Amino acid sequence: MPQLNILRYPDPRLHTVAKPVAEVDERLRRLADDMLETMYAADGVGLAATQVDVHVRLLVMDTSAERDQPQVLINPEITARSAEMIRGDEGCLSVPTIYDEVERHARVSVRALGRDGQPFEFEAEGLAAVCVQHEMDHLLGKVFVEYLSLLKRERIKIKMIKKTRDELGKR
Ligand code: K2U
Ligand code: ZN
Numbered sequence: 001m002p003q004l005n006i007l008r009y010p011d012p013r014l015h016t017v018a019k020p021v022a023e024v025d026e027r028l029r030r031l032a033d034d035m036l037e038t039m040y041a042a043d044g045v046g047l048a049a050t051q052v053d054v055h056v057r058l059l060v061m062d063t064s065a066e067r068d069q070p071q072v073l074i075n076p077e078i079t080a081r082s083a084e085m086i087r088g089d090e091g092c093l094s095v096p097t098i099y100d101e102v103e104r105h106a107r108v109s110v111r112a113l114g115r116d117g118q119p120f121e122f123e124a125e126g127l128a129a130v131c132v133q134h135e136m137d138h139l140l141g142k143v144f145v146e147y148l149s150l151l152k153r154e155r156i157k158i159k160m161i162k163k164t165r166d167e168l169g170k171r
Pocket of ligand 2: 094
């Protein structure tokens, strides 16, 4: 299975709002599998279809310590959010080397279709809760740096443009 190219901030395609999945078919399952391979190869714990320039409501994640519990969420919805919030450092595969503090709901209830097309629900807390919220932001065209100050966001934008230019120069 091929590893997919991950869009790099500030690529405008990262701000596309994903459309609901109409049918869970073989093509979508292949995309989910390729996203999981791409996520594991990049040491990520989550990846949204938006990040691989496919604008459908699909995300994958694996927050297990053993990296052996892949989850596929199709048309995911957050059905409940805790009042309690947590602040923690986040990173993003589309914004490499940048980590900064973001506030998220400590627990969320999630409903989605699985890789088999069947509906399922679960409660997430800790890293899983943060990851789900981070990935679902991606499906709405939102990158975590948008929670930071304008000054920080501009500095990150300049740094990412330079990093991408340097990498292209080395090819
Ligand atoms: O969406 C992505 O770019 C994947 C993120 C998801 C994520 C961000 C913040 C907190 C949890 C998950 C990557 O996994 S960033 C790399 C990473 C790995 C472990 C913990 C935090 C960040
Ligand atoms: Zn991200």
